[in-house]
Amino acid sequence: MLDLTQDVRALTAAIVDIESVSGAEQALADQVERALTALPHLKVDRSGQTIVARTELGRGERVLIAGHLDTVPVAANLPSRVEGDLLYGCGTSDMKAGVAVALKLAATVPVPNRDVTYVFYDCEEIEADRNGLTRLARDHADWLTADFAVLMEPTDGVIEGGCQGTVRAEIVVTGKRAHSARSWFGVNAIHGIEPVLARLNAYQERLPVVDGLEYHEGLNAVGVRGGVAGNVIPDECVVTVNYRFAPDLSIEQAQEHVREVFDSYEVRFVDAASGARPGLTHPVAAAFTAAVGGTPRAKLGWTDVARFSALGVPAVNYGPGDPNLAHQQGEYVSLAKIVDSERAMLAWLAS
Numbered sequence: 001m002l003d004l005t006q007d008v009r010a011l012t013a014a015i016v017d018i019e020s021v022s023g024a025e026q027a028l029a030d031q032v033e034r035a036l037t038a039l040p041h042l043k044v045d046r047s048g049q050t051i052v053a054r055t056e057l058g059r060g061e062r063v064l065i066a067g068h069l070d071t072v073p074v075a076a077n078l079p080s081r082v083e084g085d086l087l088y089g090c091g092t093s094d095m096k097a098g099v100a101v102a103l104k105l106a107a108t109v110p111v112p113n114r115d116v117t118y119v120f121y122d123c124e125e126i127e128a129d130r131n132g133l134t135r136l137a138r139d140h141a142d143w144l145t146a147d148f149a150v151l152m153e154p155t156d157g158v159i160e161g162g163c164q165g166t167v168r169a170e171i172v173v174t175g176k177r178a179h180s181a182r183s184w185f186g187v188n189a190i191h192g193i194e195p196v197l198a199r200l201n202a203y204q205e206r207l208p209v210v211d212g213l214e215y216h217e218g219l220n221a222v223g224v225r226g227g228v229a230g231n232v233i234p235d236e237c238v239v240t241v242n243y244r245f246a247p248d249l250s251i252e253q254a255q256e257h258v259r260e261v262f263d264s265y266e267v268r269f270v271d272a273a274s275g276a277r278p279g280l281t282h283p284v285a286a287a288f289t290a291a292v293g294g295t296p297r298a299k300l301g302w303t304d305v306a307r308f309s310a311l312g313v314p315a316v317n318y319g320p321g322d323p324n325l326a327h328q329q330g331e332y333v334s335l336a337k338i339v340d341s342e343r344a345m346l347a348w349l350a351s
Contacts, residue, residue, distance in 0.1 A: 002035040004107035008342045009087070009335045012100035016080040016089040022070040022126040025049040029069060032103065032120050041110040042118075045143060049122035050132035052143045053106055054115070061114040061284055064146035064313065065345075066133070066304070067099040068124035075329040085335050092333040093321030098152025101320065101341045105349060112349040114284070117146055124304065128273070133307045141311065148284035149308045150345075154321025157337050157344075159292055160299035161213050161278025161316050163306055167243045167254045168222070171196050172266040177228065177235040186233035190226045196239050197221065199261060208246045211278040213298040215246035219261065240270075244300075247275030276306040279314025291348035292318065 002014060020028040029049040037044045042053040049069065071091035080089030087097075099120060106118045121132030128134060136143055153160075173193050178186025206217045219241060226237030245254040251272045259267050279285055280296055289296060299305070299317050308315035320341040325331045 001038070002031045002103070004035050004103055008100055008104045009338055011104060012092070012097045012333070012338055013080045013082070013087055013089075015096045015100050016087070016092055017078065019074060019078060020069050020071055020091070021073050022123050023130070025069045025122045029120070029122065032069070035103070036106060036118075039107060039110070042106060045140070047135060047140060048132065050136060051120045052136070053118045055112060057111065057115050059113070059115040061148075062117060062146045063114055063284060064117040064119060064144065064149040064308070065102045065105065065152065066119040066121065066149060067095055067102050067152040068121050068132070069099065070122055070125050071096070072125050072327045077329055077331065082335070086332040087335055088330065088332040090331065093154045093331050094323070094326035095152055095154055095319055095321055097321050097333040097338050098154065098319035098341070101338065101345060102152055104342055105345055109346065109349050113351065114349070116349065117143070119144070131304070133304050137307060137311060144308070144311055144313070146313050148279070148282055148288070149305070149313050149315035150288065151303060151305050151308070151315055151317050152319040153303050153317040154319045154323045154326055155317050156322045157320055157340055158294055159289060159296040159316050159318050161280050161296050162210065162247045162276040162309075163299040163303045163317070164215060164217070164244045164246060164301060165249065165251060165254060165275030165306070166271070166273050166302050167245065167251065167258060167269065168271040169241050169243070169255070169258050170268040170270055171239045171241060171262050172268065173237045173239070175233065175235045175237070178233040180231045180233055183233050186235070189234045189237040193224065193237050193239050196262065196265065200241070203261065206246065208248055210246055210248045210298070211280060213278050213280075213296065215298045216300060217246055218244045219258070245275065247277045250274070273302055274306050274310065275302070276309035276315065279309070279316060282314045285314060285316065288316070288348050291351070292344045
């Protein structure tokens with residue numbers, strides 16, 4: 001069983017060494033459940049490979065601290081190893097260091113100044129319909145009730161507010177099929193994507209300020225699909241674009257913007273996820289910001305804070321890992337940053 005009394009740096013290494021690639025989290029989930037169930041001040045529930053532990057002190061506020069147990073596939077980077085101040089290994093930054101901090105808090109703060117719900121969930125790194133938070137929101141929404149949430153995503157120890165939304169769309173360019181030996185009888189759809197690319201190259205991104213944080217949008221081609229055979233002029237070519245939009249827009253508004261940019265083309269939307277506003281104006285968030293310190297910044301990407309936002313729970317990203325190292329074979333986390341994160345969270349919950 002995991003020893004939650006050990007130093008948070010050693011606890012991080014112990015968690016990293018329990019392989020938990022998405023869909024195969026059971027070994028780690030079992031150990032987390034056993035360790036938390038041994039703590040008399042927590043009520044522990046389980047759904048699949050997601051573990052939820054709660055204090056029930058009757059405080060006037062409840063906060064939620066969440067972290068995912070899964071990692072991307074191992075890339076010859078287990079077991080973990082320490083070099084100087086750095087702990088190397090699969091999932092060290094994204095986000096087992098954050099999970100270790102949350103587990104340490106669950107064990108060492110039996111009487112926090114506000115009630116706390118700890119959520120350790122599965123399948124964050126893969127398709128959304130398998131995500132443990134998605135399952136909880138559907139089957140046990142009451143387990144996620146809170147006034148404020150902290151997602152221990154890697155942020156290098158800086159509070160990152162909200163998250164961007166994302167839309168993927170296919171821009172369809174049509175032509176006329178013909179034999180490539182007599183190409184003048186056809187219209188080459190692949191050649192026809194040049195105006196689509198020109199619009200993307202000329203695109204001016206918005207830099208909106210939302211609740212005091214500046215977001216940097218982007219609209220980019222992420223794929224091109226076309227061609228019939230080596231001797232055929234293609235009659236269709238599809239450019240897939242990804243629009244990362246600030247949380248002041250809804251999915252519908254973001255989709256309308258993409259339609260406007262490509263107003264003369266067929267546009268097929270294939271994927272979308274809402275963003276989340278920073279949520280830093282809530283009094284509980286202000287107390288968290290004061291305890292952690294530093295200057296919050298916008299989250300340039302999508303995270304599960306959007307799921308909390310959809311439930312009406314303001315949420316931020318905060319964790320000791322460096323997001324730029326996530327998913328890399330040489331992934332690592334600073335041991336000092338883990339200690340700093342634990343110290344900041346203790347100041348918030350135990351003061």
